[in-house]
Amino acid sequence: MATMHDVARLAQVSVSTVSYVLTGTRPISQATRDKVHAAMAELDYQPNAMARGLASRRSRIVGLLMPMDERGLGATETAFVTGAAAAASTAGYHLVLAPVGTTDLDDLRRLASQRMLDGAVLMEVQVEDGRVAVLQEAGVPLVLIGRTSDTAALSYVDIDFDQTVREAVDHLVGLGHTRIAYVNHSEAAIAAGYGPAVRTRDAFVARMAAHGLEPLMIAAEDSAAAGREALDAALAQAPDLTALLAMNENAVFGILGELAARGRTVPGDVSVVSMVTSPQVAELAHPALTAMTSPGSALGRIAVEALLRQLDGVTGDHHQQLLPCALEIRGSTGPPGR
Amino acid sequence: MATMHDVARLAQVSVSTVSYVLTGTRPISQATRDKVHAAMAELDYQPNAMARGLASRRSRIVGLLMPMDERGLGATETAFVTGAAAAASTAGYHLVLAPVGTTDLDDLRRLASQRMLDGAVLMEVQVEDGRVAVLQEAGVPLVLIGRTSDTAALSYVDIDFDQTVREAVDHLVGLGHTRIAYVNHSEAAIAAGYGPAVRTRDAFVARMAAHGLEPLMIAAEDSAAAGREALDAALAQAPDLTALLAMNENAVFGILGELAARGRTVPGDVSVVSMVTSPQVAELAHPALTAMTSPGSALGRIAVEALLRQLDGVTGDHHQQLLPCALEIRGSTGPPGR
DNA sequence: GCGGATTGTCGAAGCGTTTCGACTAACCGG
DNA sequence: CCGGTTAGTCGAAACGCTTCGACAATCCGC
Secondary structure, three states: OOOHHHHHHHHOOOHHHHHHHHHOOOOOOHHHHHHHHHHHHHHOOOOOHHHHHHHHOOOOEEEEEOOOOOOOOOHHHHHHHHHHHHHHHHOOOEEEEEOOOOOOHHHHHHHHHOOOOOEEEEOOOEOOOHHHHHHHHOOOOEEEEOOOOOOOOOEEEEEOHHHHHHHHHHHHHHHOOOOEEEEEOOHHHHHOOEHHHHHHHHHHHHHHHHOOOOOEEEEOOOOHHHHHHHHHHHHHHOOOOOEEEEOOHHHHHHHHHHHHHOOOOOOOOOEEEEEEEOHHHHHHOOOOOEEEEOOHHHHHHHHHHHHHHHHOOOOOOOOEEEEOOEEEOOOOOOOOOO | OOOHHHHHHHHOOOHHHHHHHHHOOOOOOHHHHHHHHHHHHHHOOOOOHHHHHHHHOOOOEEEEEOOOOOOOOOHHHHHHHHHHHHHHHHOOOEEEEEOOOOOOHHHHHHHHHOOOOOEEEEOOOEOOOHHHHHHHHOOOOEEEEOOOOOOOOOEEEEEOHHHHHHHHHHHHHHHOOOOEEEEEOOHHHHHOOEHHHHHHHHHHHHHHHHOOOOOEEEEOOOOHHHHHHHHHHHHHHOOOOOEEEEOOHHHHHHHHHHHHHOOOOOOOOOEEEEEEEOHHHHHHOOOOOEEEEOOHHHHHHHHHHHHHHHHOOOOOOOOEEEEOOEEEOOOOOOOOOO
């Protein structure tokens, strides 16, 4: 491996000059720059990332922090990851995937103090999330995907759940539905303060009230089986139900299966809207699901871009942005039955 | 941030002694070790990852290389990623996600020469994969998830497609099916030499021949719509079809939808086996899919563990391992109809 | 009780960059 | 033509660790 010394020697300049050519920190004459570039090309020179990181105190690595406690990632979360990875890579940064749960705060403290991360993106943020304080204390710039309750001094990108729920409810109400149930994430998720679960609950209650309708919410684990149970529960509480909103990608399929098993057609008897869903997943169902399409990889990309701007930024202010999900009408919604 | 100097001063030993306490490279008396540990605790000392990496020429970072050209990751690939991340994290390594396609070999060369990666795990390996040579030339140890045609000097973990296809075919034949079609990945994937597509094709042809049956393979893009078309094509070529094997997670759902639309029941009229599928996804379908369950996160974990062993290993030899998918019988297969 | 191994510690030399201060030469406005 | 910028370059000092060679002290078999 060639080092900067080798390049400097071959180009007959000093090491610092080579460094300036590379970083552009100081002006260098065109002639010198050409000599240096020629030498670098000849030696097939690549700067050593560790040395650079040590001297400049910038690793050009950002972390993507996500809890791994749960049952793997859904399609939406996977899209965050790929979006973030692509954005980092484009900007010449590296993305390390750090599986650090909301409870392993000591692990996180260790990671943050190693000075390996220039910054971090937090996924699966909870309304009260201890990771935020840990990173701030360690002086690691951060951007959230999601948000905590107090966002005053934070950068975040999140889905606009208010707007998303509003559009979904309005779509159903517009079709003429009045008995609408919402199948949310699990009780555990809600209790833990998982943002999407808490915010959609509140938004649902609010929007139904605005229409003068009674809100019915059912919590369900992330599985098809739980979806079936959720449907049972919903029908028990509201036998005259004609529409369902579901946050829970996996549960939706259980709901559809159970509806079919009970001889209820979709959308003839019951309309279904899937919230925060990727088009691919929506297409898997039969009929294809009317869904609020999540801005998946865009969220990941925007989060990383905001972080990088913050890193080499004069900017004192914070990036705070909400993205709505787009309503895509497919085959699972229609006017209420007969 | 406290440095090793601070620790050494406080503990009244030399810097090198602190280093030896940390790395265990040389014996240190219990008394000294205690002093040093006390000092580290008091100062809240964390070693600087960059400095350590520079001095030791080991970054403790491994790369997970995956092409991003395609339509995001499926559930199976996501499981590789999470398995790998967990394994790396457990071993005190970091995992960087590098979206480097099979065609950006120059990007890869650059990445590999930066000395940031101690080793790499390659995902989505093609039968002829240029990335392997690039990494080998750069002297970066690597482990494949998948394998190339010539595996002589390589470490890899892969799914045992032969065995998986055999079990799936035998399951259907055992139920009494004789007209069986295989819905593979796309023509493009096959042409590009994508391992799973190529190997299952060959295995299917071979196993059908062993049973004295005629193999019928249809290629389909990874989408529900393509699955519908694939079913059309299959029925056109073999109207008396009673069973389908599908490699293509997304296409399976299209196939099920189209079967329902044509009034054919599953498994009454047609049995369906989904290959290399996660249980969660299999449960989404109605009826739940009989599937060959992919060893998802285990593959990622094993790959990383093999890589790390290779890194601090005397071992000259290579880790080569095939994992079969387990047949899990659910509701989508049964004896051929009436 | 002797030679050789082992244990425990230290100082110093890297590792390959960035960055700071200093210096020269050219340039510019008055 | 003089003082003050600016452009262009250099040498050396970090950056925070690992590792090598050296050395003293202790141990062990015989």
